[in-house]
Amino acid sequence: GENVEQHPSTLSVQEGDSAVIKCTYSDSASNYFPWYKQELGKRPQLIIDIRSNVGEKKDQRIAVTLNKTAKHFSLHITETQPEDSAVYFCAATLYSSASKIIFGSGTRLSIRP
Amino acid sequence: NAGVTQTPKFQVLKTGQSMTLQCAQDMNHEYMSWYRQDPGMGLRLIHYSVGAGITDQGEVPNGYNVSRSTTEDFPLRLLSAAPSQTSVYFCASSLARWGASTGELFFGEGSRLTVL
Numbered sequence: 001g002e003n004v005e006q007h008p009s010t011l012s013v014q015e016g017d018s019a020v021i022k023c024t025y026s027d028s029a030s031n032y033f034p035w036y037k038q039e040l041g042k043r044p045q046l047i048i049d050i051r052s053n054v055g056e057k058k059d060q061r062i063a064v065t066l067n068k069t070a071k072h073f074s075l076h077i078t079e080t081q082p083e084d085s086a087v088y089f090c091a092a093t094l095y096s097s098a099s100k101i102i103f104g105s106g107t108r109l110s111i112r113p
Numbered sequence: 114n115a116g117v118t119q120t121p122k123f124q125v126l127k128t129g130q131s132m133t134l135q136c137a138q139d140m141n142h143e144y145m146s147w148y149r150q151d152p153g154m155g156l157r158l159i160h161y162s163v164g165a166g167i168t169d170q171g172e173v174p175n176g177y178n179v180s181r182s183t184t185e186d187f188p189l190r191l192l193s194a195a196p197s198q199t200s201v202y203f204c205a206s207s208l209a210r211w212g213a214s215t216g217e218l219f220f221g222e223g224s225r226l227t228v229l
Contacts, residue, residue: 009153032216043203043220044156089155093216099163100171101146101218105155 002027004092006104014112019080021107023090024072030092033066033073036103038087047088048075077109085111114139119204119221126194126228134189134224136204142219144207145187146171147179149200150223156203162187194228201225 003026013019023033034049050057050064050073057064061080066073073092077084090104120135138145146161148171158171162181176198178190187206191198202225205218 006155034216034218036218043222044218045220046217049216099161099169100158101216102158102172103148103156105153 001100002030002092002102004090004102004104006090006107008107009105010108010110012110012112013080015080015082017080019077019084019109021075021088021090021109022072023074023092023104024070025092026071027092028068028071032093033064034091035062035064035075036089036091038089038106040086044089080109080111082111082113085109116140117204117206117219117221119202119224121224122222123225124227126191126226128195128228130194131190131192132194132226133191134202134204134226136187136189136221137185138187138204138206138219139185140206140219141184142206142208143184145181146205146218147177147187147189148203148205149173149198150203151200159189159202191226194226196228199226199228 006023031052036044037047038044048059050066061078063076087106087108089106093101117138143164147159148156150156157173159177160179162168168179201223203223204221207218
């Protein structure tokens, strides 16, 4: 089955700087890689996802890159703002036949003023 | 739409007691699942269902039972609670195609369970 490793577990960056969170996955058949954001005391919510037919996807200040050969993908947040402080989770699964959606262990991102 | 609704939001149990966490969704999602969230452990899949009458085990199923008699409801039962089951539990649902999730999960607000 799928196994997802996420690093780092905590990350602190200065406001305005960039943040990068990395995940590796074990199942080479996985082709769907979503990222979820969980603010303190709230439920996780999808912020961006990528499918294996593309190498990069951007949505304003966030982007995700995928390296299928190395089986890793990353979340990039540019020009960080206080509201980016949260726990971020990556996941890997098989799109359109995903029964088990397995998450990484999460990264707690703190933005320093 | 209310989305995914979980009850109760908070519960304290004694070791050995049983209880059911309720989950209901009004989005006509066929795929539903339960996760537990522990510090430093992320979200771990307990059980999931791809439609009424169909359930399967996730990563950490021991100590939990589920059933899916309707599309809307997916209750999680703790038969004999243990302190190791102290956690925050999230129910999540998604659209399904070909009998599986299409990917984007919609989460409930969570249920915080403490077992003494």
